[in-house]
Amino acid sequence: EVVMTQSPATLSVSPGERATLSCRANQSVGTNLVWYQQKPGQAPKLLIYRASTRAPGIPARFSGSGSGTEFTLTISSLQSEDFAVYYCQQYDDWPPYTFGQGTKLEIK
Amino acid sequence: EVQLVEAGGGLKHPGGSLRLSCAASGFTFSSNAMNWVRQAPGKGLEWLSYISSSSNTIYYADSVKGRFTISRDNAENSLYLQMDSLKVEDSAVYYCARGVRWFDRWGQGTLVTVST
Numbered sequence: 619e620v621v622m623t624q625s626p627a628t629l630s631v632s633p634g635e636r637a638t639l640s641c642r643a644n645q646s647v648g649t650n651l652v653w654y655q656q657k658p659g660q661a662p663k664l665l666i667y668r669a670s671t672r673a674p675g676i677p678a679r680f681s682g683s684g685s686g687t688e689f690t691l692t693i694s695s696l697q698s699e700d701f702a703v704y705y706c707q708q709y710d711d712w713p714p715y716t717f718g719q720g721t722k723l724e725i726k
Numbered sequence: 727e728v729q730l731v732e733a734g735g736g737l738k739h740p741g742g743s744l745r746l747s748c749a750a751s752g753f754t755f756s757s758n759a760m761n762w763v764r765q766a767p768g769k770g771l772e773w774l775s776y777i778s779s780s781s782n783t784i785y786y787a788d789s790v791k792g793r794f795t796i797s798r799d800n801a802e803n804s805l806y807l808q809m810d811s812l813k814v815e816d817s818a819v820y821y822c823a824r825g826v827r828w829f830d831r832w833g834q835g836t837l838v839t840v841s842t
Contacts, residue, residue, distance in 0.1 A: 652828040654771075661821055661832035662771065673830065705771055709827040713785035715761075715773040 620645055620708050624718035630726040633696050639721045641689040641706035650710035653682055653691045656720075657702045665704075666691065693723075701725050728752040728831045730822050735836030742812050742840070748805040748822030748833055756780075756800035759826045762807050764818040765835070772818075775807065776826075790816075812840045 621644040631637045641651065649669035654662040664673040666682035669689060679694040693700055706718040734746040748760070762774040775796040776785040784796055795808040805822050817840045823829035 650827070654829075656771075661834055662829070663832070664828060664830045667828045707771075707773075707828070713773075713776065714787045715776075717771040717773070719770045 619714060620647060620711050620716050622706055622708055622716050622718035624704075624706060624721045626721060627719070628722045628724060630724050631696055632726045633698060635696055635726075637693040637696055637700075637723055639691040639693075639704055639723070641684075641691070641718050643687045643689075643708055645711070646686045647708040647710035649685045650708055651682075651684070651689050652707045652709065653680075654705045654707065655700075655702045656705065662705065696723075698725075728824075730824065730831055730833035732820060732822055732833040732836040735820065735838045737839045737841065738812050739842060740812060740814055740840055744809045744812065744838060746807040746809065746820055746822075746836060746838070748807075750803045750805065750822075750824075753824075753831075755798075755803040758824050760796075760798060760805045761823045761825070761829060762794075762796060762805075763821045763823050763829070763832075764816075764838075765821070766815075766818040769818075774820075777805070778826075809838070812838075814840050814842075816840050 623642045625640045651669045653666040656662040670682045681692045703720045705720045729751045731749045777796045793811045797806045819835040821835045822833045824831040
């Protein structure tokens with residue numbers, strides 16, 4: 619099973635600033651990686667697939683990068699609606715699909 | 727508009743059974759693979775099960791293999807999760823989610839609580 623590890627667990631950033639979230643796999647997953655956003659009381663929402671492709675309707679301030687075992691989600695200029703929990707998920711070696719434990723992005 | 731609506735959650739004792747359903751609308755359900763994903767209170771996401779569009783391929787996470795059964799009825803645009811031999815650690819919000827490789831639509835979730 620591929621183990622996904624996200625860091626940091628909590629990230630405090632001011633609105634308008636850049637946020638950088640990390641996700642690491644314990645073996646190469648190529649670019650078979652997804653990012654989701656989850657707000658309190660809501661279902662997860664697909665942000666990025668294939669490591670760097672934005673899902674339809676996702677603003678350009680969200681970008682994904684990386685390959686192999688190291689991945690990054692960058693939010694270029696944080697808006698109030700971006701404060702949420704973010705999860706990465708691999709689909710290179712499944713079943714099972716595996717998620718990271720999440721990074722909570724909070725207002726500084 | 728794509729919609730996935732889960733139902734069937736509730737309070738059960740350990741060892742009990744529950745059947746969750748997910749009603750799909752706004753897309754061609756019969757052409758899409760589906761999944762169940764759960765989230766324990768305050769915890770992260772855990773994929774549980776996958777079913778292909780025609781039900782030919784089914785996978786389970788080890789944590790539920792032998793206890794949970796995924797199924798679908800394409801004529802009724804519905805996905806199901808039969809949950810048997812429930813454990814306290816099965817307490818979570820259960821989501822149905824569309825897709826292979828990534829999940830592009832999710833339902834709002836249904837809460838399952840297993841407690842003595």
